[in-house]
Amino acid sequence: MSYDRYVAICKPLHYGTLLGSRACVHMAAAAWATGFLYSLLHTANTFSLPLCKGNALDQFFCEIPQILKLSCSHSYLRELGLIVFNLLVVFGCFVFIVVSYVQILRAVLRIPSEQGRHKAFSTCLPHLAVVSLFLSTAIFAHLKPSSTSSPSTDVVVSVLYSLVPAAVNPLIYSMRNQELKDALWKLISYNFLKY
Template identity: 75%
Template structure:
């Protein structure tokens, strides 16, 4: 999404060339492959850990830091390896996002009309806000000191980067589509009319009784 914003604002005349179907397929394949590799390494490491402190987690899913708390082995080396791997992936995404948005803001600030600048910023800021939330909460979940760890805090942070962020993505990006806005408006209108009709029908029935 960051690259899409970069191309659409900084190189609009080359949008069709730089973001054709093949380029999109390559980017999607790279994202899936890196995510699969990361998940595979985490899963293999998790299944190789000997657990001696029970099997009950204070989370709604098997998050790595919570599983490490149940391990009875000296897992500092494993934990360091997982942290380094996650940090490399996070840092790569972070550097790419920062570089792209620096270029975007440089172009946007040179737009003469205030309306054009506002439109460009309104296009970019939702993605930037969601990406910042995901990266900050994920980094905090994995790199926070043990002294800050508590069940409620761990659960809240995990919900933010694993549930809230993916839920916000389709909502934020899809609602910029005018056709989807019109369909959603029609759905709300039809639903409200149906509710009003049902309410009037029930009211008439109760009056008749």
């Protein structure tokens, strides 16, 4: 998404050639391959762990830290390898997003008209909002101290980072539509005036 915004704002005349169907297929294939490799590594690691504390989780889906709590082996080296791989992927994506948005910001600040700058920023802010929401909840979920962790807190945090960004994403992007804004405003004002 950040590359799409970068090309649309910084190289609008080359948009069709830089983001043609071939480029989209390559980007989708890279995302799918990375996700598949990541899932494969975690699945192989999980199935190779001996579980000595039962096999019931206090979650509604399998989280790697929860499965590691059930393990009786010290799988630090395998998990360290997965964490390093995960950090490389996340850091690479983060750097790509930051570099893209720095270039976008530089290009937008050179736009002479206020209306042009506003339009350019309005296309970028929803993407940044969704990415920030996902990253902040995921970072909180995985970097919170285990001493303050409880099963109910873990469930709430898991829901926050897995469901909330996906649910809010369409809402954030659709708020750019003026007709939807007007309809939402009418609904809120009608309910407010009703009471």
